[in-house]
Amino acid sequence: MNSIVFTQFVTPVQGASCLDIPLHRLGADIDAEIGSLEYLLDISGLEDAIDDIGALSELHLAADASREDIDRLLESAVAPLERLLARVRTIPLDGPLAGPAPSDFDAWLRWPGARLEDILATLRHALAT
Secondary structure: OOOOOOOOOOOOOOOHHHHHHHHHHHHHHHHHHHHHHHHHHHHOOOHHHHHHHHHHHOOOOOOOOOHHHHHHHHHHHHHHHHHHHHHHHOOOOOOOOOOOOOOOHHHHHHHHHHHHHHHHHHHHHHHHO
């Protein structure tokens, strides 16, 4: 998800800085996890969930974005993230896999779920303020 880049932008809206953290976390966390998340979905037979990763990678924000623009981008990210989290939660620890899994599969499976929960909590908090 290289399309969401944490950039400094000028905005006259007071309190816009409260959106810096969720915006940064959204891009950075997804960038950090995208490879393992895609592989996890693939070997778990959930290739169709990769469309939600595509939806996240299509989110773009202009350098002169207003608070409303940022709110819309963050709101647009919530639904795909919720669907990804729901799909990750359906993956059984001992289920059949379509590819090799690491020996610590249980930890490898829990990590993306925890990251997705954390990103969603951060976004929801920012959107509520």
